[in-house]
Amino acid sequence: MAAPPLITAYDFVAPPSAGLSAQSISHLNWIFVAITPENYTQALEFIQDNFGHFNFLVDASSLPSDASQLQNLLNVGASKVITSLEQLDLLRDPKLQIDDDRLILAIENGKNTTSREAFENAIRDTSLGVFVPNVADIEYVRGWLQEYGTDSRPPVYISFQKIPTLEDIFELTRVNASVVIDSRYLTVNPATDTGLLSVGEIYSSPLKSDRKDGLFTTLVVDEQGVALGLVYSSKQSVAESLKTGTGVYQSRKRGLWYKGATSGATQELVKIDMDCDSDCLRFTVRQKGKGFCHLETRTCFGASTGLGALQVTLQSRLASAPEGSYTARLFRDPALLRAKIMEEAEELCDAKTKDDVAWEAADLLYFALTKCVAAGVSIADVERNLDAKSLKVVRRKGDAKRKWADGQKPQESSAPEAPSKPPPGAPAQKSSRIEMKQYFASEISATELEDVLKRPSQKSSETIMGIVNPIIKAVRTDGDKALLAYTQKFDRCPDLKSTVLKAPYPDSLMTLTAEVKAAIDLSYENILKFHAAQKESKPLVVETMPGVQCSRFSRPIERVGLYIPGGTAVLPSSALMLGVPAMVAGCKTIVFASPPRPDGSITPEIVYIAHKVGAEAIVLAGGAQAVAALAYGTESVPKVDKILGPGNQFVTAAKMVVSNDTGATVSIDMPAGPSEVLVIADKTANPAFVASDLLSQAEHGVDSQVVLIAVDLSDEQLQAIGDELHAQAMALPRVDIVRGAIDHSVTVVVDSVEKAFEVSNIYAPEHLILQIAEAKECVERVQNAGSVFIGPWTPESVGDYSAGVNHSLPTYGYARQYSGVNLATYVKHITSSELSFEGLQNLGKAVMDLAAVEGLDAHRMAVKIRLDHMRESS
Template sequence: MFLPLLLEGDGGELLDALTRIGPVIFSSSRSPDLPLPAHCLILVDHSRPFVLDEAVSWLDRGVEKLIVPLAWAKELIELISSERLLLLLDVGNISAVSDTVRNGVSGVLLKTPAIDLDLISSISKFFTGSAIHVLSSSSVPPTNSLIRGLLGIGATPVLPASQLTLGVTSDAQINIADAFLAPIVSDRPDGLFPTVVSTETGHSLGLVYSSSASVKESILTGKGKGETSGATQDVVSIRLDCDSDSLEFRVVQHGAGFCHLDRQSCFSETSGLPALERTLRSRFESAPEGSYTKRLFSDPELLRSKIMEEADELCRAEDKADVAFEAADLFYFALTKCIAAGVGISDIEASLDKKARRVTRRAGNAKPEWSKQPTAPPPQPIVPVPDTEEDAPIRMRTSDLAHISADERDALLRRPVLKSDEMITRVKPIVDDVRTRGDAALLELTAKFDKAQLESTVVFPPFAADTMVVDPKVGDAIKIAYANIKKFHEAQADTGTLRVETMPGVVCSRFARPIARVGLYVPGGTAILPSTALMLGIPAQVAGCQQIVLATPPRPDGSISPEVMYVANLVGASAVLKAGGAQAIAALAYGTETVPKVDKIFGPGNQWVTAAKMLVQNDTDALVSIDMPAGPSEVLVIADYTANPAFVAADLLSQAEHGIDSQVVLVAVNLDDGKLAEIENEVDIQAHALSRVDIVRKSIGKSIIVKSTSVEEAIAFSNDYAPEHLILHLKNASEKVQFIDNAGSVFVGPYSPESCGDYASGTNHTLPTNGYARQFSGVNTLSFQKHITSQEITEAGLKALGPVVATLADCEGLEAHANAVRIRLRA
């Protein structure tokens, strides 16, 4: 219901009461010598320098989540599960959060001067699917109404300990029980709340009805009902159900039992492990002399021997019944050992939970006395630090096709799983908003996501000259690239009519027509990507599309990069939409008051753009198609003994720098260890010279070297992988192209780097990824054309063809089809 924030020195009775109703946030300045409750979070101060060991230490101590500033988040998201991280963020710094960071955490703690429900609700849409926590710097605690308001929009208030009290609620402090009870509602006339009472391990004891006063009393004192009867409870935790109308108390029961029939539970006698625990506790206190259980409690050596004996018998058991039987025996003796040491099932569960929250792991090897390999080294702690040190060598992983199974080979071909359904769900509200509110939504979303305050969304030609001023060298380079790309794409255009006389008097034709209205998405904002504008705009121009709408995110000042505007003018764009992300795709798909609707959308983008493209393509109301599915960029290089190690390394790195999820594969044909070492050494040297070395370190760390024994085997692997980019560093490389069946684009020989295809050789760089090169072509001129067929049949031709058609129509029971032929034949 709320999260308390305790600083150094806070604790005592206040902490005891708070831990009964939920997790607690501690400051990272809290002494490591102080104990931590079972459920807690750690808030890392903005000024604290990043130390990986410190983060790992907190998590290994059982902390549920770390609340970290942006600098820490960027370091941790590749190492720690998103479920263990919350982002600490000032409410005014949302624009600093990248998609990578947003998707690498499970929620955010927003620091804000005052709680604005509308603002928090708007920000929560940016962090769709994530937990939102709100910490106000106001010295006045929120009212019950404001707490309910925050919870109503899916946000949780964070209250500093200075605003909490065990006493009476005042203007300066709120009683913790009042804050907890703020959202609770009752549908009963008497206002009582159904309350399930359970043991520490969650086994039901009974159902009671609680008043606000009794709940408050239990929170503050930690005591349950039955003081006068002698059957009492120590309250361990109080939880609220999902719709805030009932409670669960977990308690330690004292006395005969919870039920008025002197049973532990009102529903039945306990069974299984709870019953065994209760029996063993009773026997430990008063087992009859001479009983077996008494012997076990009194003779530690006998108990030790029985545990070892039963463990061995469980290991030897094979069928289901025997395994269950032997496991039950082992549980009995193990729990006897626990009870003798004062350890109960709840303590074991707590230990399991704490171990599950550890992020370091031991190797898991058996100790020498239990292992068939007594010389095995003792297990060492493994800390999750995969090659993140600046001086660590940057290396790829290696597999050998000659020594792996079919399943292992299949695993090498797999790409990371794209959670398209999840992303489509997240972008749908954005798409629907633009669809229903048009320009108004587009302007709001551009202000929210691109941090640009615009008065209009679209720029129409003629474009202002001052928006297209570029460096003369850049302008000359764009012109050369434009000429090369246009020349190659003009050669692809289908300008003629195919005519075939299938039989005398029956002529079938096919001819091409441009897609009338196309939308070109060019990623941008802080980036400058005129190359993508060229690759999409030129084939649209060559194909003769009537409307070319180029969409790209604006910069914070509301302008578009002049290089992109320069290209937009070159390719004859009919409009430039100043918007990015899912909102731009929605505007292109449905149109707005100012944005022209298009018939097909092209272009790369992040996962939000990709999900939005997939969503609108499947909406029959949009009547729009897309170029192809998209995934992380990828390259596969096949190299033999003729390959220059420096060239190969450069090709691998040119793709690795795109992002940490880039897919980079080297297939080595009969390369010895020395040659492979040269390539890896070049990768390491060149990578450390790059400004994007941190990105490269992570993407190369996930990349693979695949050893093959022949060019044929290497090409077969590549065809199965179907890479976006395929580079052939092979002897007589041009002779091998005929064997390539699946690839987006092929780069042949040592002097054909992928970079040339990306920018200016003439081929298109918008290519299928994620294995879709098996089914899709890269963007080309024909992508912007559609084909129409026609037929012209003479009277003589119908006399010959008509009976055939009528017979087939009769076979399918379509009389009108047959009649359309026969009425002409009779005439």
């Protein structure tokens, strides 16, 4: 990883400054992140979420000297970590096997002999880099660099005590130093952003050319590194590329050459980097149109071959495969594609000769790439994941899963590997068996039982609010601009141009298979029936005393925003559960919000449901930024009166923040946490049914929790459920997520049904499943639960999708105070009073006496004036 001339110091909470977009930063390829004990957890997530979009230079020198924290930063994708001398000694432990070229030593920049000696000893004969922070004396550091050497040495990174001048920066880049500059001081458009430093000028400053015209040889490649062609660049064309985000080069005859301006074969700039001698550039681009070459081929070296060519072909077939063709069948029949991948994998494993291995590997790659293309995954995405895995420094044993290892002779080991505790924050070591911890209620105290039933710990409110509050503020202040910037960054869709899709929605966005459409339509009708039955047929009218009539009537909340989660699973079912009751209630404005896919599109199921329920817009955004847009409104997003729908911790925190802001005047449905289920099972329960119900919630996310309350089950019966749980889990595609959830899930064995319901009511589950004898009669024992599923033929999944009840339910114990979403969630009740002459006579004295007690004389007089008027009239 060659060090670039410019690295932007980036605030990963606030959006980029006006002078520099997130896209521009990604073109530079490197960003600098300063880690503190306070933002450590947040930074880990940010690096992991954005790996592949940036190389990360991470300053961890202010962290405690803890090798595990530094290991975690490297493990999640930090390209290079800046350390103190004490930290460096820890990371150079041979047991950790961390290469020096991923480590950088932070040194003092003053004329301190001790620090210089320590530095020289640390870097002698290694590839260790150097970081000199807060430089004030540019000339001294430049002289030191000339003494240290400018060629064939480890990289040197420099940050500044105050905003440097361009000349200061040029002084250092000329001696091959990389400068770290806060993104707030940078721009790709210096003509309009006066006072900011030009990214193009800084980046180009170390470039060298031995040509008479001063141009730089430039290799243009695609995201797989395949050469598309050879061109030339100038400092001006580099600056223009960074400014426009496209391929702009220097024609030797015509000046600036905006690639594809006339032919339509444009290029989207991914990144720019330069070679080790700073005399050749490489532009990585996404080529549009017919190809790079003027002969309308993808490359100037002829047609594409290999995996890149196969990807282009499959993408074309996905869009327009002839009906009945084999490739069309593969795209439309996931079961067939899965079977072919498994078949070809087995044939590759059985292949013996070199030719057979190559033949079977090609078949497997074809079907694997078909799976990728169907899911919107490119070869570049796969390569990014390979790169991420190559950076991991936490080692694990890596045995095969049991269903693949069974029946194979285990390899003998000369020395068994000793188990070790993983460092804090590192991925948990995976045991071979997926099983829940088991407790006997009769053997533990009430306090211990409460501890056993604790939900998985969530991020501290301070950490979450430190992320959420700046996002809300930015969206409230900058509207669509901030919403788009956050969506491009967090949802990884840099091509997105607008965050709002308005009705009517084109049919092309609602292309569904007949089976999926029928399933949605059936679920829609059942949810509609159940929620329509909840309508109040007429106002409540009560005469509280002669002549005093009180009434209560309902009106729909006019504008509602419905949040449909994305993330590890797309949930069109949530769109149904939130959208149908809003339609039944008669809400005038219904707005969906859901994270877009990486290509900027939304899943067709959600668009179809939005069409069915009459949603006027879909906000293509997730997280706190979507909540803020709904709460305050933007230029494109309508402001709503109530926000409903589940989400992660950041969504929940944002909902709580805006609901407490009088400037938003918006309410929410309920606070929420990760999904959960509690199953009460006795001796009549089918172990396979019990295990399947537990797993149906465990697959939601690693922070989900499932609880089994086993009523007087024997060891053999508990073992049968455990065996089913493991066997079913191992067959699931989301087995790693399930394993994470089961790690903090529990079985509690109780002696009686009475004790089972006592424990359940303490826990207050989101979903409560009763797999017990006489389950229907036991429902009266339920005090706290979001929704109850009664008997062996009622899996929780019917409630999630199609039975008719709502699946948007209180979690994390909030079932003690909140109901799940229902028709009443979308209406408000207004009361009225109507008194006759007789009624005011009967009521007036009591009202005046109470008003006098409270000292509110105007209240008393409002009644007295009327009573006096009556007497005078009579």
